[in-house]
């Protein structure tokens with residue numbers, strides 16, 4: 385399975401301009417053998433929280449429809465980063481998953497909102513239980529940025545037999561060490577591929593960390609983006625290795641959840 389991560393900078397508060405940019409990146413970088421394309425968190429607006437009342441879109445709004453059209457015209461699956469979506473006057477930080485035919489097959493509303501960014505004042509936390517989804521026969525999961533700090537949510541996806549976890553993010557440079565260490569830990573402890581897609585650039589004085597990564601189920605970093613450049617990163621995942629690692633160090637059959 386070939387996965388391509390778009391480590392983008394984001395034009396603040398301008399979904400249309402970010403769509404135009406994404407369209408160019410798709411045209412230049414999606415190949416006939418690309419299976420999945422991954423975008424960063426809040427890739428249509430960046431963290432323009434004050435303006436989300438105006439820029440948040442409907443659940444089937446323009447940015448989702450835009451991704452659906454891209455998916456079907458390139459016949460590629462898309463982990464559509466996340467988008468600010470308004471439902472019944474509440475705004476969610478929503479990851480969307482679209483299959484090769486352009487079907488929106490899953491969405492995930494970021495459960496853990498970031499106190500450091502005052503996110504709870506602007507956004508509603510997701511309240512649906514996390515679930516896996518299937519693309520091309522492979523079970524996968526997605527969580528968003530700050531969720532990385534909560535091993536229990538990712539363990540839940542592993543217990544549902546996810547083999548690949550995607551993490552779109554806008555993780556800051558100030559805590560880049562946490563980003564790398566926690567992403568690697570989540571891959572090792574859950575024996576799954578972890579594919580992260582972080583933005584680069586700056587917004588409102590915050591510098592973002594880039595360093596989007598592909599980490600295999602053994603914890604080996606297969607690829608890492610730079611800290612500041614926009615980049616396309618592609619790697620092929622060998623899904624057999626999930627089983628091999630789980631057979632070699634069988635943590636799932638050794639768990640004793642009744643005791644903790």
Ligand SMILES: O=C(O)CCC(=O)C(=O)O
Pocket residue numbers: 425498528529530531533553554555556559562
């Ligand atoms: O947890 C962190 O340090 C960063 C989280 C964050 O920036 C986010 O969730 O958008």
